Amino acid sequence: MNAPFRLDSLRDDAPTVRLATPADGAAIDAFVAAHPQATPFHRRAWLAAVASGTGNPARVLVAEAAGGPVGLLPLSEIHSPIFGRLLASTGFAVGGGVLATTPGAPAALFAAAEELALRRSCPAIELRGGVLPARAGWTIRTDSHCGFVRELAADDEAQLLAIPRKQRAEVRKGVANPLTVEVGSAPRDRAAHHAVYAESVRNLGTPVFPRALFDAVLDGFGDDADILTVRHDGVPVASVLSLYHRGAVMPYWGGGTREARRLRANDRMYFELMLHARRRGCTHFDFGRSKTASGAYDFKRNWGFEPEPLSYAAWTAPGCAARDADPTSAKHRLQIAVWQRLPLALANRLGPWIARGLG
Numbered sequence: 001m002n003a004p005f006r007l008d009s010l011r012d013d014a015p016t017v018r019l020a021t022p023a024d025g026a027a028i029d030a031f032v033a034a035h036p037q038a039t040p041f042h043r044r045a046w047l048a049a050v051a052s053g054t055g056n057p058a059r060v061l062v063a064e065a066a067g068g069p070v071g072l073l074p075l076s077e078i079h080s081p082i083f084g085r086l087l088a089s090t091g092f093a094v095g096g097g098v099l100a101t102t103p104g105a106p107a108a109l110f111a112a113a114e115e116l117a118l119r120r121s122c123p124a125i126e127l128r129g130g131v132l133p134a135r136a137g138w139t140i141r142t143d144s145h146c147g148f149v150r151e152l153a154a155d156d157e158a159q160l161l162a163i164p165r166k167q168r169a170e171v172r173k174g175v176a177n178p179l180t181v182e183v184g185s186a187p188r189d190r191a192a193h194h195a196v197y198a199e200s201v202r203n204l205g206t207p208v209f210p211r212a213l214f215d216a217v218l219d220g221f222g223d224d225a226d227i228l229t230v231r232h233d234g235v236p237v238a239s240v241l242s243l244y245h246r247g248a249v250m251p252y253w254g255g256g257t258r259e260a261r262r263l264r265a266n267d268r269m270y271f272e273l274m275l276h277a278r279r280r281g282c283t284h285f286d287f288g289r290s291k292t293a294s295g296a297y298d299f300k301r302n303w304g305f306e307p308e309p310l311s312y313a314a315w316t317a318p319g320c321a322a323r324d325a326d327p328t329s330a331k332h333r334l335q336i337a338v339w340q341r342l343p344l345a346l347a348n349r350l351g352p353w354i355a356r357g358l359g
Contacts, residue, residue: 196260
């Protein structure tokens with residue numbers, strides 16, 4: 001299975017591509033650490049967390065030339081009885097895709113990914129960033145999602161004033177309310193985060209991810225991940241699990257209870273995270289991706305973030321229908337409406353089984 005892939009259609013000087021083995025760990029870490037376009041989702045820690053937390057195995061394609069690695073494509077092999085099989089770069093992530101240092105490496109990795117997908121009976125591939133393919137069978141979308149990143153301010157007062165007036169008023173209300181803020185990754189922090197996040201996504205009509213995934217990310221990333229929780233009378237009402245990468249904080253899995261809205265706890269949460277991130281040395285706040293023109297998209301713009309279109313690539317095996325796991329598609333609207341009405345205990349029991357196949 002780790003033998004080089006057959007890339008007959010490429011040039012004679014194309015790099016060799018093979019599946020990585022555990023012995024490649026140090027070389028992969030060094031390649032990712034040195035590459036300027038690497039994201040947290042290219043790290044082995046992310047792939048390992050997804051594998052252990054959801055049961056979806058990691059497959060890493062490495063392109064090699066005489067001097068060593070010249071390209072990398074991390075993949076999660078997603079299995080879902082509802083949505084089908086998928087190779088995603090990277091699974092449960094908003095980033096990923098090909099990293100390359102030579103012109104010939106991307107084409108070789110795309111071809112190898114197609115071959116791997118067919119070997120593994122995966123009729124679909126998704127690349128969430130990186131170099132984009134210009135090959136038959138691939139489609140490119142630049143209108144579905146946007147990213148939101150901006151610099152952090154120099155001090156607390158400047159950070160508050162950097163928020164547009166209307167949103168700043170909401171933050172001030174959250175600061176004035178009797179709320180407490182805690183940061184950590186201990187069992188207390190993890191339990192609070194999962195409880196809040198599970199309720200939040202249920203209210204949105206989305207199955208919650210397995211708690212094991214959150215635990216695996218926190219364990220794998222160590223100091224590069226933490227949880228910030230806002231409490232009211234000791235009860236968690238808003239919580240976010242964040243990643244830290246190259247001077248940027250990324251609030252990744254966050255949400256609030258129904259009570260959070262009245263208390264402006266979500267507004268307080270994100271403002272406190274900005275302050276916390278700057279104090280630990282961050283220079284940028286990466287608000288993550290949102291679907292274009294969605295409620296989350298408008299929320300981030302209200303904070304003064306400008307949307308930057310993201311480019312995603314998708315491949316579908318010949319003769320197969322395109323994969324549809326988009327929660328906003330007409331196909332899934334009824335399921336979402338039903339899910340929003342489920343008792344929280346039932347949603348938390350069924351959700352992880354479904355969500356581990358979303359990818």
